[in-house]
Amino acid sequence: MTYKGAIIQHPAIQKFIPYLPLKSQMVIKGAMGRHLSLTGSPRFPGAATFPAMSALQMGVDLTYLLLPPEQNLLLLSRMKSSDLMVSSLPLYDEKNKSKFEFKNYSNNITCIVFGPGLSRITDLSYKNNSEARNFYKNSVLAQLNILLSSLEQNNKIPIVIDADGLFLITQTKEQIENDEDHPWFDKVRSLFKQILKNGNDRIILTPNLNEYKYLESTIKNKIYDISDSQNALMCLIKGRTDKIGFLTDDGFNQVLECDIDGGLKRCGGLGDCLTGCISTLLGWLESTNKSAKITKHDYLNGVFTGCSIMKLAGKRAFEEKGISCVAEDVIAKIPQAREEALGDFINRTENINDTSTDKITKQ
Numbered sequence: 001m002t003y004k005g006a007i008i009q010h011p012a013i014q015k016f017i018p019y020l021p022l023k024s025q026m027v028i029k030g031a032m033g034r035h036l037s038l039t040g041s042p043r044f045p046g047a048a049t050f051p052a053m054s055a056l057q058m059g060v061d062l063t064y065l066l067l068p069p070e071q072n073l074l075l076l077s078r079m080k081s082s083d084l085m086v087s088s089l090p091l092y093d094e095k096n097k098s099k100f101e102f103k104n105y106s107n108n109i110t111c112i113v114f115g116p117g118l119s120r121i122t123d124l125s126y127k128n129n130s131e132a133r134n135f136y137k138n139s140v141l142a143q144l145n146i147l148l149s150s151l152e153q154n155n156k157i158p159i160v161i162d163a164d165g166l167f168l169i170t171q172t173k174e175q176i177e178n179d180e181d182h183p184w185f186d187k188v189r190s191l192f193k194q195i196l197k198n199g200n201d202r203i204i205l206t207p208n209l210n211e212y213k214y215l216e217s218t219i220k221n222k223i224y225d226i227s228d229s230q231n232a233l234m235c236l237i238k239g240r241t242d243k244i245g246f247l248t249d250d251g252f253n254q255v256l257e258c259d260i261d262g263g264l265k266r267c268g269g270l271g272d273c274l275t276g277c278i279s280t281l282l283g284w285l286e287s288t289n290k291s292a293k294i295t296k297h298d299y300l301n302g303v304f305t306g307c308s309i310m311k312l313a314g315k316r317a318f319e320e321k322g323i324s325c326v327a328e329d330v331i332a333k334i335p336q337a338r339e340e341a342l343g344d345f346i347n348r349t350e351n352i353n354d355t356s357t358d359k360i361t362k363q
């Protein structure tokens with residue numbers, strides 16, 4: 001079935017639509033999603049806000065950003081839009097772990113993006129500036145502890161990990177020049193081992209081709225326990241076509257491929273925007289279907305839907321702006337692209353809960 005306004009048809013999108021919220025479910029504030037960004041660094045305030053700005057255009061109600069406590073970053077992010085609720089991460093303190101319990105920040109969060117704009121320990125700006133480097137390391141530990149705590153609550157909140165979040169997964173000790181940073185590296189690795197294990201049913205990794213090169217060699221070294229299909233990680237490899245599937249120690253097993261044409265301009269930030277589209281859709285999948293059995297294949301259909309929306313938004317922005325097209329032009333086209341992919345889905349009359357009840361009564 002396609003809904004009024006939709007111009008593309010694909011089985012993955014058709015299967016995903018019944019899981020989307022209905023107009024009748026939009027009654028309370030937050031019902032269309034509460035989006036959390038664990039993003040940004042003083043160097044990349046843009047990437048800090050792209051996921052949330054995209055989520056707002058997708059249709060989420062509320063966007064929260066929990067950012068490293070740096071005044072310029074917090075101010076620039078707040079100035080981007082009054083709809084962004086920005087607060088600062090607490091400084092990480094090993095002795096006071098309760099500060100990093102997810103419930104302190106949750107406000108019924110429905111989805112999380114981790115990674116865009118965090119920067120990397122290898123950034124030249126950290127080379128001779130131990131204060132900035134320590135600040136970065138501290139923020140990463142705070143963020144990872146909050147992520148792990150979210151998984152321990154077993155609340156099925158989807159988490160999209162992108163950009164510098166992926167770098168943290170794939171970084172090697174050899175890349176880290178300063179010996180004094182090695183204990184930090186060990187802590188990050190240990191936290192990620194737990195996060196990827198506990199969250200393999202709700203985490204999506206979204207590498208670009210370059211990041212995938214590093215991810216593939218990391219997983220082939222069997223550093224993370226993803227040896228079989230049970231604990232395979234869900235992964236989207238972005239490129240001219242987007243490849244969506246499962247990652248195990250043996251490599252990538254493709255399930256879906258999104259080959260819709262996007263815009264021709266490869267401006268920076270489009271991957272960050274895509275995280276906002278995918279996290280919103282997966283948040284809706286979990287939060288509006290609490291009684292349904294959600295599988296990893298449902299997640300992959302949601303990722304495919306997000307990729308389609310992003311490609312269409314890129315195409316529409318490029319038609320209007322040509323080579324002057326920037327990430328914010330693409331974000332502005334998300335509502336039109338969502339309509340072209342999903343049509344007027346919110347006004348349909350049936351969702352997956354109705355369909356499954358139907359199946360049960362018919363048996």
Ligand SMILES: NC(=O)C1=CN([C@@H]2O[C@H](COP(=O)(O)OP(=O)(O)OC[C@H]3O[C@@H](n4cnc5c(N)ncnc54)[C@H](OP(=O)(O)O)[C@@H]3O)[C@@H](O)[C@H]2O)[C@@H](O)CC1
Nearest residue numbers: 044046047116117118119163164170171210211214268269
């Ligand atoms: N407006 C904004 O605020 C924007 C901010 N942005 C932010 O910028 C940040 C960087 O994102 P990016 O997309 O530029 O990084 P990307 O090209 O993947 O890699 C860069 C180089 O790293 C090197 N490398 C070494 N080790 C590696 C490893 N383990 N894993 C991966 N790469 C590894 C590798 O070198 P090579 O392999 O070529 O030797 C590669 O050439 C990120 O925070 C993002 O959010 C962007 O979104 C744009 C808009």
Ligand SMILES: Nc1ncnc2c1ncn2[C@@H]1O[C@H](COP(=O)(O)OP(=O)(O)OP(=O)(O)O)[C@@H](O)[C@H]1O
Nearest residue numbers: 208209238239240242262268269270271272310311
């Ligand atoms: N060669 C390509 N041709 C067409 N579209 C592409 C190509 N490469 C990437 N894309 C699209 O651009 C979007 C962002 O993917 P990209 O690989 O640029 O991510 P990224 O490097 O993580 O982005 P960012 O600049 O935010 O870090 C995706 O929708 C992807 O499908």
